Amino acid sequence: MRDDGAMDDLSAGGPSITVRHEPVQARAAHRVEALLDAAAAVVVEHGIEHLTTALVAERAGASIGTVYRYFPDRVAVLVALAERNLERMRLALERVLGAEHASWEEALEAIVAAMVETFREVPSFRSLRTGEGLDLGPQNREPVAPLFVADIAGYLGARWGVQVADGEHEHIELAIGGLDALVTYAFLHDPDGDPRYLTMGREIAREQLAPLFAGAGA
Structure with a gap:
């Protein structure tokens, strides 16, 4: 209808x-x-x-x-807009992961910067993001987190030689989830992003990713 x-x-x-x-x-x-x-x-x-x-x-x-x-209907509009937001975030991440970084910590800083820029520059991103919170009723929409987990896991292997075992993907999932939640909250009332929550997001992501590099020499 x-x-x-x-x-x-x-x-x-x-x-x-x-x-x-x-x-x-x-x-x-x-x-x-x-x-x-x-x-x-x-x-x-x-x-x-x-x-x-x-x-x-x-x-x-x-x-x-x-x-x-x-x-x-309006739901189809919102889903399409969320999908476009998702594409723009993934492209921003792809640009970051395609660049040269001296360390994985530097790469993490660039990832956070790309997320912040997306929140600031892409209209509707602050309120809609990639559509995780959309109520689609009986319809189903695939979760987006596994896409980013796969992107990061592939990057860690290709750039740093870190092979992520099956049980270790949770580290990436928690790093991305914690970072995403805190960046989102940082923009809840601050159009530029509250730096306190951005800093906390970086720290959580770094804490979760560090074990993957233990003994990897990266």
Whole structure:
């Protein structure tokens, strides 16, 4: 069921003469990005609970029919926005892990800096993040933590020669979970991130990762 009961305006969905030579997939991707940008602005201004497809359409300067062409309801909008946030965080992490660092502690500092930058620069990230707190009702969404655990484990092996045994993945999970929770809390009331909680997040992550490097010579 559509969340605002608005009628589709299908007349706005026809191909524009001015962009008829643009590939359909590229044009659709551009429209989706514009709608998600609008959704992010609505979330920032009104909060997740007040987001509707009508507000997204209004903010994007599009018809409600255009919104419904890509998103069946408000939950689908929020999930797509959360997935985009997840992609941006993973890309930020990928850039950090692809750079040269003199030590794993230096790499950890860069990871924290990338997280902080994402919270500061990506609209809606402070309130929505990667969608872990979304109530999707009967729908299921895969947890995102294992993705980051796998990313870090792969990095430790490739860069530092640290082979993470099955029972040791918990160290990475706790490092990421503790860091994520404290960075999130740091931005709860401070748009720049409360440095006390950022420092605590670093310390917890360092404490959990250190045993993996014991005897590894990294």
